[in-house]
Amino acid sequence: MVSRVVSLACGLAVLALGGAAAAQERQYLVTVRPLAHAANGVQKINISKAAVGSSQIVIWGGAAIDPDCSPHPGSTLTVVAPPAHGEVKVVEEPIYVAFPPGNPRSACNSKKVPGRQVYYAASPGYAGHDRVILEGTSADGHVRHVTVDVNVLKGASSS
Numbered sequence: 001m002v003s004r005v006v007s008l009a010c011g012l013a014v015l016a017l018g019g020a021a022a023a024q025e026r027q028y029l030v031t032v033r034p035l036a037h038a039a040n041g042v043q044k045i046n047i048s049k050a051a052v053g054s055s056q057i058v059i060w061g062g063a064a065i066d067p068d069c070s071p072h073p074g075s076t077l078t079v080v081a082p083p084a085h086g087e088v089k090v091v092e093e094p095i096y097v098a099f100p101p102g103n104p105r106s107a108c109n110s111k112k113v114p115g116r117q118v119y120y121a122a123s124p125g126y127a128g129h130d131r132v133i134l135e136g137t138s139a140d141g142h143v144r145h146v147t148v149d150v151n152v153l154k155g156a157s158s159s
Helices: 104-110
Strands: 012-014 042-052 057-064 076-081 086-095 113-122 128-137 143-153
Touching: 042 057, 042 113, 057 086, 057 128, 057 143, 076 086, 076 113, 086 128, 113 128, 113 143
Parallel strands: 042 143
Antiparallel strands: 012 057, 057 113, 076 128, 086 113, 128 143
């Protein structure tokens, strides 16, 4: 297994961000396991997250940008299966990206660029498993189904 920052050929950078403490410096271990495309051409990505109580967390984020840091046209990100025990929203907002130094888009790493983040919040009082399925598409024919499993832990006020 290999750990590294991953940027995809279409200029999509996947982010791992933490909720209210996102301003603190953190290190993340990303394990990249190549997945074969299904017969229908859809790439499947599975992610696990954890949330405490009904606190809002970022479950997915990314940006499709050109080397000049402008948005790359034609990308979409939609919720295809909402959570059963919470709410999810896709927000278009400026974000930081992390392209490796050899990528022409790495010049964009030092500033926020147009992007999308997906936020999840469990229903008040809920603890247990929840799942969200997202679909990202690009004009160059890439389709990704992102399944996010969320382990919702009992919050301190839920005791």
